[in-house]
Amino acid sequence: MAERNSMMNEILYKQAEYLLTKMQERGLINAEEREKIRLLNIETFSQELAKVYL
Numbered sequence: 001m002a003e004r005n006s007m008m009n010e011i012l013y014k015q016a017e018y019l020l021t022k023m024q025e026r027g028l029i030n031a032e033e034r035e036k037i038r039l040l041n042i043e044t045f046s047q048e049l050a051k052v053y054l
Contacts, residue, residue: 006046013045 020037023029029037
């Protein structure tokens with residue numbers, strides 16, 4: 001069960017990253033805002049992701 005949750009969190013994180021990229025490409029957020037949100041997403045989706053993506 002824990003492995004499934006971990007996989008789901010990573011999928012959700014990747015989707016959030018994709019959306020952040022699109023938002024930045026369209027000028028809705030700047031690079032600084034994108035980075036702040038990216039760090040919050042890592043904390044939100046999993047501490048395990050922090051080991052991989054930070």
